[in-house]
Amino acid sequence: MKDLEPSLKQEVITLCNKALEAQEEERFHASNRDLYKVFELLPEPKKDWKAYIWLISNIADNHFEQEEYQQGLTHLNTVFELDEEASQNAYLCLRRGQCALELGEETLANELLTQAFKLEGKELFEDEHSKYLKFIKQAAE
Structure with a gap:
């Protein structure tokens, strides 16, 4: 760069x-x-x-x-395409997963929100709507 x-x-x-x-x-x-x-x-x-x-x-x-959400997801998809370290950034995974979930892309949302949770835990979700944490808990069941 x-x-x-x-x-x-x-x-x-x-x-x-x-x-x-x-x-x-x-x-x-x-x-x-x-x-x-x-x-x-x-x-x-x-x-x-x-x-x-x-x-x-x-x-x-x-x-x-x-x-x-579509504009957000489009930009975040670009970030993930260009930056191989993006998948290790909990916040980027969180935002991309949230956009995906809001657009009904549940498989992608589950993958990304679960990754965000693995990287930073429950604390990352504290200031976010509870539906995102609830979604990954339900998907894990």
């Missing part, structure tokens, strides 16, 4: 910080607006840049929070 040239990198960092602030304030549309600006700034091929995986992961998270 390549790193951005210093002036572009600073602009990207500024926009990312602004997006994260909006995310913390639960202003997910505003956050994605800034993240998509960063996306546009990345030179082609976009997937070659260090910022790309982080960027689309955060865009996916915002889509999930806005109940835009």
Whole structure:
């Protein structure tokens, strides 16, 4: 993965910080607006840049929070295709599994939510709707 040239990198960092602030304030549309600006700034091929995986992961998270599950799943599928370590990231497994479940893709949801649980345990699910933990418990029976 390549790193951005210093002036572009600073602009990207500024926009990312602004997006994260909006995310913390639960202003997910505003956050994605800034993240998509960063996306546009990345030179082609976009997937070659260090910022790309982080960027689309955060865009996916915002889509999930806005109940835009298909967009979230599409972005997370890209993350899993491009980053071989994604399946070892409990949070990414959780979000992708949640999107899959919301879209009725129960086999994928079970695989991912179970993986998230194995990686981080029940604590990962504490701030999430109880249906996700209930789903993997029922699937295991």
